[in-house]
Amino acid sequence: MLRTSFLRAACASVAAIMIPHAIAAPTLELRSGQTVVELSSEFLNAVTSLGVSVTSVSGAAIRNRNGKRTAVFPVTNGSVDTGFLRLELIHSGGLTLQAGDTRVTLSQFNIENVTGGALRLKGIVTANDSIVGEVPLFDLTLTESPSARPLNFSRSDVNLGGSLRLAGVRLALSGEAAAALNSVFKVTAFSRGLNIGTANVDAFIDERLNLL
Amino acid sequence: MRTNTTFLALALGVASLSAKPTYELVPGASQTSVVLAGSFVSALASLGVTPGGLEAGNLAVSGGVATATFQIPSARIDTSNLRLQIVHTGGLSLRAGSTFVTLSDFIIENFAAGPRLTGLVKVNENVIGRVPLFTLTLSGAPEVKSYDATADAGTAGTISIKARLTLTDDAAKALNGIFGVSAFAKDFVIGEATVSGTYLDGAL
Numbered sequence: 400m401l402r403t404s405f406l407r408a409a410c411a412s413v414a415a416i417m418i419p420h421a422i423a424a425p426t427l428e429l430r431s432g433q434t435v436v437e438l439s440s441e442f443l444n445a446v447t448s449l450g451v452s453v454t455s456v457s458g459a460a461i462r463n464r465n466g467k468r469t470a471v472f473p474v475t476n477g478s479v480d481t482g483f484l485r486l487e488l489i490h491s492g493g494l495t496l497q498a499g500d501t502r503v504t505l506s507q508f509n510i511e512n513v514t515g516g517a518l519r520l521k522g523i524v525t526a527n528d529s530i531v532g533e534v535p536l537f538d539l540t541l542t543e544s545p546s547a548r549p550l551n552f553s554r555s556d557v558n559l560g561g562s563l564r565l566a567g568v569r570l571a572l573s574g575e576a577a578a579a580l581n582s583v584f585k586v587t588a589f590s591r592g593l594n595i596g597t598a599n600v601d602a603f604i605d606e607r608l609n610l611l
Numbered sequence: 612m613r614t615n616t617t618f619l620a621l622a623l624g625v626a627s628l629s630a631k632p633t634y635e636l637v638p639g640a641s642q643t644s645v646v647l648a649g650s651f652v653s654a655l656a657s658l659g660v661t662p663g664g665l666e667a668g669n670l671a672v673s674g675g676v677a678t679a680t681f682q683i684p685s686a687r688i689d690t691s692n693l694r695l696q697i698v699h700t701g702g703l704s705l706r707a708g709s710t711f712v713t714l715s716d717f718i719i720e721n722f723a724a725g726p727r728l729t730g731l732v733k734v735n736e737n738v739i740g741r742v743p744l745f746t747l748t749l750s751g752a753p754e755v756k757s758y759d760a761t762a763d764a765g766t767a768g769t770i771s772i773k774a775r776l777t778l779t780d781d782a783a784k785a786l787n788g789i790f791g792v793s794a795f796a797k798d799f800v801i802g803e804a805t806v807s808g809t810y811l812d813g814a815l
Contacts, residue, residue: 425736425737426733426736426737426738430700457635457685458638475638475684475685475698475700476684476698476700476716477716478715478716478731478733478738479738480733480736480737480738482737483737483738485738485740486738487716487731487738487741489684489685489698489716490685491638491684491685492685506685506687507685507687507696507698511741513731513738513740513741514740514741515740523687523696525633525687525689528632528633528689529633529689529691529692529694530633530687530689530692530694530695530696531694532694532722533696533720533722
């Protein structure tokens, strides 16, 4: 069990990452996996009242599960330094918000704290087929300790050494994202801190890379 | 943040005027190859630094020429506004004695400044952070070719981007500090890169 300043900063109630000895490399290299976001009723009600539809793009998916609406994004690569808890988790896919002829796509999500600052999710914003830029979209708060566990199976294409799980990650709309969405959809309904949902990240550890 | 927000709002307003598509590259059919400059390889050798690849195919030597190749799991390229982000997997290692440095998960983008390549830097398995490693000097605009010359370019085809990579000041200082040398300098030529992407459904 490794105590870190990162988690104290991210969430006062969480101060440890659970890493079994079998995969106790200082930095875990991640390949594949998924992040599932249970979208909040506040967010869904907000977009519905504004006449904004939400759809998935490029490998992501939106599902209805147990009465809840979830969005699933593939993890493509990433690293987690368990000693200093610096992490980066890069995703493919994204979401498109559309109202009339106005279409905004948020994609290539990157959960990270390696460029300075607190844990956040950045993404590429594309408006009506033109890239606007990379924008901090959501502020993230951890509510549970990240944990890693070994797997008892392997696949031939990837040397899977285990999995990393970040559960109960709260997503809140950033100020930059709120301003952008209000501007593009000509509304004032989006505000900083809007509850977007709760994310669970499950990423596979590539043991081959961790043996280097 | 006011400046960023204002810029973003303005940009979003302008974006709707554009008619050209943003292309999304297909994972598994897109990669970036870098032919490493002989001067860079020689410099590493003279310093006793051994380069390596983190994944199969990341570094190969043929005919005395070293080529680094990295797969692209996701990328977006806006050819009308020349904004892009290209994510890569894998990376390179640099080893000298007990010092083991990895440069990985490269991202080519031009949002914060001119075109550059950033990478996740780890020293002896500790993550240092994402660092601007190389400056890109593009040889020209991205070259888009439709598979079907009679069809709209937004359907399917290839995108090629060629650029020269030179070391950033941040990366030069970091490498000098890590290996205890002074040989790395800003603008040191690393090699010539070619992004070879395949796209589908250009209008996203």
